[in-house]
Amino acid sequence: MTGTILFQQLINGISLGSLYGLVAIGYTMVYGILRLINFAHGDLLMFAAYTAIYLIGIFTLPWQISFPLAMVITGLMGIVLDRCAYRPLRDAPRISLLISAIGASFLLENLAIVIIGGIPKGFPRPPMFDHVITILGVRVQVLTLYTPVITIVLLLGLLYIVYRTKVGKAMRAASKDFEATRLMGINLDRVIAITFFLGSFLAAAGGIMWAMKYPQVNPFMGVFPGLKAFIAAVLGGIGNIVGAVIGGFLLGLGEIMIVAFFPEVSQYKDAFAFVILILVLLFRPTGIMGEPMIDKT
Amino acid sequence: MLKVENLQVYYGGIHALKGIHISVEKGQIVTLIGANGAGKSTTLRAIVGLVRPRSGSVKFLGNETTRLSTHQIIKQGIGIAPEGRRVFPNLTVLENLELGAYNTGGKDLEVSLDWVYTLFPRLKERHKQLAGTLSGGEQQMLALGRALMSRPDLVLLDEPSLGLAPLIVEEVFNTIQTINRQGATILLVEQNAMAALHVANYAYVLETGSVTLEGPGQQLLQDERVRKAYLGED
Numbered sequence A: 001m002t003g004t005i006l007f008q009q010l011i012n013g014i015s016l017g018s019l020y021g022l023v024a025i026g027y028t029m030v031y032g033i034l035r036l037i038n039f040a041h042g043d044l045l046m047f048a049a050y051t052a053i054y055l056i057g058i059f060t061l062p063w064q065i066s067f068p069l070a071m072v073i074t075g076l077m078g079i080v081l082d083r084c085a086y087r088p089l090r091d092a093p094r095i096s097l098l099i100s101a102i103g104a105s106f107l108l109e110n111l112a113i114v115i116i117g118g119i120p121k122g123f124p125r126p127p128m129f130d131h132v133i134t135i136l137g138v139r140v141q142v143l144t145l146y147t148p149v150i151t152i153v154l155l156l157g158l159l160y161i162v163y164r165t166k167v168g169k170a171m172r173a174a175s176k177d178f179e180a181t182r183l184m185g186i187n188l189d190r191v192i193a194i195t196f197f198l199g200s201f202l203a204a205a206g207g208i209m210w211a212m213k214y215p216q217v218n219p220f221m222g223v224f225p226g227l228k229a230f231i232a233a234v235l236g237g238i239g240n241i242v243g244a245v246i247g248g249f250l251l252g253l254g255e256i257m258i259v260a261f262f263p264e265v266s267q268y269k270d271a272f273a274f275v276i277l278i279l280v281l282l283f284r285p286t287g288i289m290g291e292p293m294i295d296k297t
Numbered sequence B: 001m002l003k004v005e006n007l008q009v010y011y012g013g014i015h016a017l018k019g020i021h022i023s024v025e026k027g028q029i030v031t032l033i034g035a036n037g038a039g040k041s042t043t044l045r046a047i048v049g050l051v052r053p054r055s056g057s058v059k060f061l062g063n064e065t066t067r068l069s070t071h072q073i074i075k076q077g078i079g080i081a082p083e084g085r086r087v088f089p090n091l092t093v094l095e096n097l098e099l100g101a102y103n104t105g106g107k108d109l110e111v112s113l114d115w116v117y118t119l120f121p122r123l124k125e126r127h128k129q130l131a132g133t134l135s136g137g138e139q140q141m142l143a144l145g146r147a148l149m150s151r152p153d154l155v156l157l158d159e160p161s162l163g164l165a166p167l168i169v170e171e172v173f174n175t176i177q178t179i180n181r182q183g184a185t186i187l188l189v190e191q192n193a194m195a196a197l198h199v200a201n202y203a204y205v206l207e208t209g210s211v212t213l214e215g216p217g218q219q220l221l222q223d224e225r226v227r228k229a230y231l232g233e234d
């Protein structure tokens, strides 16, 4: 393999990995607070992509407005999800929450089929992302370069909120102790809603970039990226935001490199993530950056 | 200031509080003593809405709070150091204190912080340390300090002396009296009946979910039954 091809694959891997990372943040944040794997999280990618399509197609808004607006709407959808599927079960056993999450995921997918139909829709990728530039002899679509940059910017913004603001402090407190958080006079349901908003907002950014990368939007488009992102979150250490992004990068790079080095196994590319999941769960269940898992009351 | 009337609390089939009456007047230190499992912590939990009573009422500053949610009750002017300290181990000492003042902003925060640091200079020294790495006694100070950060009218303390060295226990009781003199009303749950009765204006003895005895602290200190059951005399 030549250096150029390796470089090419490196860029592709980082780009794919940053998408996984962006979506993984939402899994990890919700897990951090509710100890819940929010299985409906992946479907928010699909929700965001369709929302963007309609904002551009029906309301004829320019993408500069449609995309951020779709992210906000998806963030609000995350709050609705929490309000309807999880909040009524705050005091219920964890397993009920999990079942509710799976149900919410099926509901979103099937609602999309009923309302929109199962035929894939093209995604109106803005022309500015189509440009191809040449770096070090490698031709790269600019979208591929923007993706990790956008991810890092969003990550830094999120870290600022979590570690430098009052509500972030409340989120970190809530991740350890619900009751004590409420005893500080903090509206816990509001803190949880904000957590869902932020995670869903980032998932929407991932969903929109995913739809630009693979411009075929269908009701199940969120399932695979969602699963991969979940694995990335586990790999990074579930509950840890930076870990989620690192896990995403590693998983994306790993997938691309496997295909590059062993083209003969390329049809098993998707299995790679699941092998990683099994290995992590067997040998290092806390992931790269996670703390030992402690059940909370 | 605080009026608890006929409070009934069940945990599933367990009848934890069987119709409790408690009243706390402004400026007082009131203590709640009793054996393990008597229902002391449950009483505090019901006051702040962490458990829902089956019947009865809680009034704070004349307002019914029985049906309010915990954060709404706290906002009316209550600070609490709950059973088991419950500091946030993943946050620094300073961040823990700031959370205690979640609903007070800007300038008031600095004033409260100064006040708490004066009461507990150790917390100032350690303000950057993660609360989870503090010693047990330091965590207790943090829990106390955090409860004071909102400048509450009423402070609820659940066994603040638990697990502390005798010298520190004395310090804690001195602090309780200090903050009381500075205007805070205090409802104190204690195992250390002797110390609690000494500082209390009024005391309630709780046995298996009912108040069996009440009166001024000094009076209960002389009481035959109290001396036998809680002060370890025969």
Ligand SMILES: Nc1ncnc2c1ncn2[C@@H]1O[C@H](COP(=O)(O)OP(=O)(O)OP(=O)(O)O)[C@@H](O)[C@H]1O
Residues within 6 Å of the ligand: B011, B012, B014, B016, B034, B035, B036, B037, B038, B039, B040, B041, B042, B043, B083, B191
């Ligand atoms: N979450 C719960 N579920 C079931 N029973 C409970 C629960 N919390 C408390 N109880 C029971 O209610 C009764 C009162 O408990 P509570 O914690 O109020 O006692 P306490 O007076 O604070 O005791 P201690 O001095 O040991 O702290 C006990 O019998 C206890 O077992």
Ligand SMILES: [Mg+2]
Residues within 6 Å of the ligand: B040, B041, B042, B083, B158
């Ligand atoms: Mg107790």
